[in-house]
Amino acid sequence: MDPETKRALEAIDRVCETPTPTGPVELDPDYLKAIERVESSALDQSGVDKSWVRKILQESRDHWRRARLLG
Amino acid sequence: MDAFLSLVNALHAREVRFVLIGVWGANYHAQSAAVVFTTQDHDLFLPPDPKNLLGAWTACDEVGLELSTSAEPLDRPRDLWLAERIVRLRALTRAALADELLVDLTLVMAGFEFETVWRDRRTFRDQEVEIPVARLSHIVASKATAGRPKDRLFLETHKEALRDLLPKEERPPEAS
Numbered sequence: 328m329d330p331e332t333k334r335a336l337e338a339i340d341r342v343c344e345t346p347t348p349t350g351p352v353e354l355d356p357d358y359l360k361a362i363e364r365v366e367s368s369a370l371d372q373s374g375v376d377k378s379w380v381r382k383i384l385q386e387s388r389d390h391w392r393r394a395r396l397l398g
Numbered sequence: 399m400d401a402f403l404s405l406v407n408a409l410h411a412r413e414v415r416f417v418l419i420g421v422w423g424a425n426y427h428a429q430s431a432a433v434v435f436t437t438q439d440h441d442l443f444l445p446p447d448p449k450n451l452l453g454a455w456t457a458c459d460e461v462g463l464e465l466s467t468s469a470e471p472l473d474r475p476r477d478l479w480l481a482e483r484i485v486r487l488r489a490l491t492r493a494a495l496a497d498e499l500l501v502d503l504t505l506v507m508a509g510f511e512f513e514t515v516w517r518d519r520r521t522f523r524d525q526e527v528e529i530p531v532a533r534l535s536h537i538v539a540s541k542a543t544a545g546r547p548k549d550r551l552f553l554e555t556h557k558e559a560l561r562d563l564l565p566k567e568e569r570p571p572e573a574s
Contacts, residue, residue: 331432331562338558342551352542352550361560362535370429371534377426377522380434381400384425387436 401461401499402440403527408457410528415450416442417519419507419532419540421552426522427534433559435552440501443532445512446488448481454503455481455491463493463501509543510536 328336365371399407409416418426420441428434444450455476458465465472467489473480484491484505491503507515519530532540538556541549 334558335555338554339551342547342554349547350545352545352553354538354542354553355557358538358553358557358560359535361557362538365427365429365534365560368429371427371520373521375520375522376524377428377529378525380425380428381402381524383431383434384436385400 399525401463401495402501403525404461405457405463405493405499405501406527406529408460409454412453412457414444414453414457415447415512415516416444416454416503417512417515417530417532419443419504419515419537420502423531423537424534424552424556426520426524426529426531427537432562433556435555438500440499442501442503443507443512443515444503444505445516446485446505448478448485451485451491451503451505452476452478452481458493458501458503461495463495463499466492466494507532507536508540510540 369375417423418440420439421435421437422440425434425437442454444454455465455472459476465476467484472491488505490505493499493501493503515532515536516530518533518536520533522529522531538553541553
């Protein structure tokens with residue numbers, strides 16, 4: 328399993344293993360720092376072409392629509 | 399053209415003010431495919447302005463979306479009186495096109511007033527259509543304020559995805 332998928336599955340496991348409280352969540356400084364980094368990037372300014380986002384989601388949907396159960 | 403982009407064009411033609419929020423909003427801030435999340439819903443945050451909401455409903459009608467509220471078809475006539483009632487209740491209107499598109503017209507974004515989000519929005523381009531999108535920090539802060547299970551799941555996975563954007567020396571240790 329590739330490291331990104333492994334980390335994502337571990338994150339889901341952590342959430343699933345804990346009770347699901349509702350209410351405000353405190354955001355940790357590393358996360359806030361990463362968000363600040365995204366927002367200050369040239370790729371996150373008005374006018375940037377983000378057409379690729381919709382395209383990859385559409386491709387992903389099409390891929391799963393074509394999936395067939397084997398066996 | 400994609401059904402959502404057709405809707406955005408119709409909203410712009412009617413000068414409707416709206417900002418894309420939620421997971422789809424966060425997706426437009428992605429800088430690589432690793433930070434894009436699969437979702438069907440497009441959440442549009444609108445000001446508590448009946449005329450604006452009526453314009454949004456008309457735009458939805460024009461592109462063939464079915465409108466509902468609380469799982470019931472939205473009443474007719476869809477006029478200013480009805481829009482005023484919906485605004486007073488801060489109720490959500492859902493616009494759907496079969497299984498192709500689901501759009502929530504919301505008058506509430508946890509922790510934020512519309513004007514703040516509108517002022518700081520980014521306008522991204524998607525196939526030459528201008529999409530007003532809430533700042534990523536606003537989307538994340540709103541999800542943290544709401545704190546529903548689905549928000550917590552998004553925040554946890556989004557945090558992990560963004561972690562890879564930091565230079566290696568700045569990355570926090572991986573959770574064990």
